Amino acid sequence: MSKIKVVVVGNCQARPLAKIIESLNRSVEVTAIAIVHLLKSEQFDEYRSHFEAADLIVSQLVMDSYPCEFVRTSFLNSLYGEKVLSIVNLYFTGYTPDWFYIRIPERGPLRGPMGDYHNRTVLGAWQEGISVEEAARRLEDPEFNRRYLPEIQASFNQLRERESKVDVKVSDLIEKNFKKSRMFFTFNHPNMFLIRKYAERILKQAKIGRKSTWFRPKDRELLNQFVPLANPAMGLPAGSLSSHKGVKCSIDDQNLVTIGRRKEYSSQEIVAEFYRIYERLGDELDLRELRV
Structure with missing residues (x-):
């Protein structure tokens, strides 16, 4: 019996989504995974045959402004029509509204003990000249962090706006479960559990269906390399950790930050590590003036 051929197009969520889709129905074979941020337009020929042979193309919504042309949703729709099933990038800031990226022009994201993620409270405290100890207290203080409470509703509003443009919805699923257990390690x-539930909806929408349960997602998390503590003001589940789950990092002679093995940090330890990076690179990268 021939397999149902599927191509998945998306960001870092595409690989675990592909694994789950295959696990839910052994008649499905994911023949290619196009990770959009790793691709350039000239690589289309590497994927063309997979797109043409596919029975289903599952694609995260990619706007027309995206630099790689062939992963744009409109481009895929124009060539492959009904084979394309559009989905959203799973994104929710409710657990970690204070974490963000620092992108340096012509240099890319600034890295640190949480990979590409930085904390607004920590950076702001460093800019103010506040001690490591006081910054750590701010990080864990529910009252200080109340400023982030509107993020929950704002994040859901943004998600619903995005999913109005796709075939498979998900916001209701997140709203039903996000207070029961932690569904996001970082905002993206x-x-x-959530990827599996979304995969079930994707297959149902594609009229393929679920026929297997052998994959046990609770035992095989694939996107949990970085897990900051949940923001203390949001009233949401923190998960099982009592510390920030990150990595060791170092700064070389060219002032480039490299990351290494996994490491867990207390709030004071992770603030101290961020401060070390900001002190070393702050003037060079204009971090004193960066708006937080």
Whole structure:
């Protein structure tokens, strides 16, 4: 019996989504995974045959402004029509509204003990000249962090706006479960429970269906390399950690930050590590003036 051929197009969530899709129905074979931020337009020929042979193309919504042309949703729709099933990037800031990226022009994201993620409270405290100890207290203080409470509703509003443009919805699923257990490690890294539930909806929409349960997502998280503590003001589940789950990092002679093995940090330890990076690179990268 021939397999149902599927191509998945998306960001870092595409690989775990592909694994889950295959696990839910052994008649499905994911023949290619196009990770959009790793691709350039001239690589289309590497994927063309997979797109043409596919029975289904599952694609995260990619706007027309995206530099790689062939992963844009409109481009895929124009060539492959009904084979394309559009989905959203799973994204929710409710657990970690104070974490963000620092992108340096012509240099890319600034890295640190949480990979590409930085904390607004920590950076702001460093800019103010506040001690490591006081910054750590701010990080864990529910009253200080109340400023982030509107993020929950704002994040859901943004998600609903995005999913109005796709074929498979998900906001209702997140709203139903986000207070029961932690569903996102960072704002763009969901747990496997959520990815699995979304995959079930994707297959149902594609009229393929679920026929297997052998994959156990609770035992095989794939996007949990970085897990900051949940913001203390949001009243949401923190998960099982009592510390920030990150990595060791170092700064070389060219002032480039490299990351290494996994490491867990207390709030004071992670603030101290961020301060070390900001002190070393702050003037060079104009971090004193960066708006937080």
